Amino acid sequence: MKPKTPLLVKRLSIISLSLLLVLLIAMFLGISMGSTTSGIKIVFQSLLKSRESDPMLDTIIWQIRFPRVLLATLVGAALSLGGLVFQALLRNPLAEPYILGISGGSAIGAIIGILIGFSRFPGVSLTAFAGSIAILLLILVMSSGQTILKKDALLLSGVMVNAFCAAVIMFLVSMTQDSRLHNIIFWLMGDLSMVDMGHVGILAAILCPCFILIFWFSNSMNLLLMGKEMAQTLGVNIKSVTVILLVTTSFMVSATVSYCGLVGFVGLVVPHLLRLVFGPDHRVLVPACVLGGGAYLVSCDVLARVLPKQGEMPAGVITAMIGAPLFIFLLKKTRR
Amino acid sequence: MIKNTSMVIVLMMTVVLLISIGTPSDAKIVSDQLGRKITVPDNPQRVVALAPSITEIIYALGRENLLKGVTLYSDFPPAAVNLPKVGSYVQLNLEKIVALKPDLCIAIKDGNPRVVARRLESLNIPAYAVDPRNLETVMQTVLEIGNLLNADQQADLLVQRMRSRVLKVKSLVSKAGYRPRVFFQIGISPIVSVGTDTFMHELIVLAGGKNLAKGPVAYPRFSREQVLALSPEILIITSMARAAVFEKVKAEWSRWPNIPAIRDQRIFLEDSNFFDRPTPRLVDGLELLVKLIHPELFDETQ
Numbered sequence: 001m002k003p004k005t006p007l008l009v010k011r012l013s014i015i016s017l018s019l020l021l022v023l024l025i026a027m028f029l030g031i032s033m034g035s036t037t038s039g040i041k042i043v044f045q046s047l048l049k050s051r052e053s054d055p056m057l058d059t060i061i062w063q064i065r066f067p068r069v070l071l072a073t074l075v076g077a078a079l080s081l082g083g084l085v086f087q088a089l090l091r092n093p094l095a096e097p098y099i100l101g102i103s104g105g106s107a108i109g110a111i112i113g114i115l116i117g118f119s120r121f122p123g124v125s126l127t128a129f130a131g132s133i134a135i136l137l138l139i140l141v142m143s144s145g146q147t148i149l150k151k152d153a154l155l156l157s158g159v160m161v162n163a164f165c166a167a168v169i170m171f172l173v174s175m176t177q178d179s180r181l182h183n184i185i186f187w188l189m190g191d192l193s194m195v196d197m198g199h200v201g202i203l204a205a206i207l208c209p210c211f212i213l214i215f216w217f218s219n220s221m222n223l224l225l226m227g228k229e230m231a232q233t234l235g236v237n238i239k240s241v242t243v244i245l246l247v248t249t250s251f252m253v254s255a256t257v258s259y260c261g262l263v264g265f266v267g268l269v270v271p272h273l274l275r276l277v278f279g280p281d282h283r284v285l286v287p288a289c290v291l292g293g294g295a296y297l298v299s300c301d302v303l304a305r306v307l308p309k310q311g312e313m314p315a316g317v318i319t320a321m322i323g324a325p326l327f328i329f330l331l332k333k334t335r336r
Numbered sequence: 337m338i339k340n341t342s343m344v345i346v347l348m349m350t351v352v353l354l355i356s357i358g359t360p361s362d363a364k365i366v367s368d369q370l371g372r373k374i375t376v377p378d379n380p381q382r383v384v385a386l387a388p389s390i391t392e393i394i395y396a397l398g399r400e401n402l403l404k405g406v407t408l409y410s411d412f413p414p415a416a417v418n419l420p421k422v423g424s425y426v427q428l429n430l431e432k433i434v435a436l437k438p439d440l441c442i443a444i445k446d447g448n449p450r451v452v453a454r455r456l457e458s459l460n461i462p463a464y465a466v467d468p469r470n471l472e473t474v475m476q477t478v479l480e481i482g483n484l485l486n487a488d489q490q491a492d493l494l495v496q497r498m499r500s501r502v503l504k505v506k507s508l509v510s511k512a513g514y515r516p517r518v519f520f521q522i523g524i525s526p527i528v529s530v531g532t533d534t535f536m537h538e539l540i541v542l543a544g545g546k547n548l549a550k551g552p553v554a555y556p557r558f559s560r561e562q563v564l565a566l567s568p569e570i571l572i573i574t575s576m577a578r579a580a581v582f583e584k585v586k587a588e589w590s591r592w593p594n595i596p597a598i599r600d601q602r603i604f605l606e607d608s609n610f611f612d613r614p615t616p617r618l619v620d621g622l623e624l625l626v627k628l629i630h631p632e633l634f635d636e637t638q
Contacts, residue, residue, distance in 0.1 A: 034431050035429055035431050035432055036431050036432055036435040056434060056435060056437050059434055059459055060431050060434050060435060063458075063459055064430055064431050064434060064459075065431070193429075193430065194430070194449070194451045194452065194455060196455060196458055312423075312427075312429060
């Protein structure tokens with residue numbers, strides 16, 4: 001990484017602080033809204049340990065909503081960063097873990113892990129990782145020819161990989177009588193509701209080093225975007241950087257999938273939005289994606305909790321409803 | 337240093353004291369049907385039933401005053417509909433359960449996600465799991481829930497009544513000379529029937545019928561062709577669907593009059609709740625089935 005100019009440090013800290021504020025507001029909303037009682041007042045009462053606060057409300061806020069908000073933050077950050085890295089490495093603005101099928105591959109791995117009877121961590125996380133790596137290799141093999149790197153070809157292969165993954169998932173679900181798969185469909189849609197602090201801790205321990213590693217390579221991503229020859233002459237070891245970044249990203253994505261299923265299009269919406277506001281410098285975009293992605297998924301999860309009259313819906317429903325139309329819009333725009 | 341140590345000791349003693357105050361003395365450790373050790377209150381006052389069948393059992397025991405929350409589709413008895421809902425039994429809403437401040441949750445192994453039971457325990461809410469697999473274990477479950485809710489007498493009475501009704505059916509069916517072939521259809525599209533390891537199979541056999549779909553798969557799928565080949569004499573369709581859907585399904589089957597059940601007009605629609613909920617109402621379902629499978633036995637007695 002090149003030494004940072006003072007201007008960059010200033011810009012970075014201003015952007016990070018303002019996005020941190022946005023994230024904190026979203027998290028605050030996240031712990032104050034829910035299916036039982038909503039209200040900012042009760043959260044303040046609970047925060048300040050005031051006498052009126054009810055121990056039941058404390059439990060709901062700190063042991064049910066808070067882990068869920070933290071999970072949404074981590075998952076949103078990981079998926080946004082995943083999208084950013086794929087867009088830079090494949091030099092394709094429409095690349096995203098879910099669209100390329102990496103998430104689908106992780107889901108297959110995770111389901112196989114569940115069927116074998118592994119525990120969530122490390123067993124299911126590892127089979128999910130294996131699944132995502134298999135799909136990643138498939139994509140790399142397909143895109144190693146010159147022509148297929150073209151936008152449409154890559155997306156088309158992603159659509160096919162996704163269709164294949166969906167079929168394998170349905171195959172596995174239909175083949176088994178296992179009661180553990182009863183609510184697998186709900187889990188596949190990206191469900192954040194059944195998490196406790198232990199899970200959040202493990203996931204944070206997995207993801208935070210990945211965030212730092214990707215930030216370390218943020219300048220290399222800038223150079224890569226200028227073209228392979230240019231990057232090489234500027235001293236970037238393209239092969240190792242690409243491999244490290246792709247494997248790290250797949251690892252992050254598979255960890256999130258094994259905890260909360262398929263949350264789609266986050267990696268498309270957030271990086272595009274942030275690039276629009278802050279420009280194309282990855283040294284700024286990496287931390288911005290972590291904070292902004294977290295805030296985005298926390299907000300989507302709040303909608304998923306508040307909108308349904310009866311029960312809740314998976315957060316993945318909301319992210320897909322926002323993300324898919326944006327994808328079509330971006331596709332039309334890049335075609336021109 | 338010494339001062340610090342003594343302070344730590346005082347602190348620890350305070351913590352121990354607080355913990356011992358916090359533990360309810362009027363609690364007991366029981367082992368549920370999954371063999372898990374659970375601390376439950378002697379006198380539960382706020383019970384949440386995590387499946388419609390458990391709601392029914394609690395009502396049948398006359399302990400509905402303790403019931404503070406139920407799941408969606410808890411529609412029997414009709415009064416249960418008005419109780420607060422905590423999500424559907426496969427998709428429980430943890431926050432709503434906790435908001436009801438339960439001192440006991442009763443869960444069912446088939447359907448309730450295990451993670452919910454684990455989360456409830458981490459929040460210090462006991463979750464007693466039941467796992468009824470056949471009529472015998474349903475009766476066992478009624479007795480256990482009766483014991484949990486201090487309704488042992490009512491539970492004994494209820495189970496006695498269930499047993500005597502089952503015995504009556506058995507003695508009636510023993511007079512029948514023939515076991516008709518029954519196809520029990522629980523799914524319309526695709527056609528799904530019931531294998532050996534289901535309540536429906538047990539009830540069909542007890543009611544003097546022959547389950548055409550018996551086998552190791554609990555809920556096997558069938559093509560129309562396969563059903564034709566089995567040539568059922570009685571076709572029973574259970575559905576949560578409305579009568580209009582039944583008419584459509586009936587019309588569909590009516591295209592094959594060479595099926596004995598169609599030729600003899602022995603195609604029936606019944607409420608699935610009598611057959612797939614592990615509750616005392618299974619015995620109602622059994623009596624209903626005998627009337628459908630062996631109507632001649634009732635002609636003789638009358």
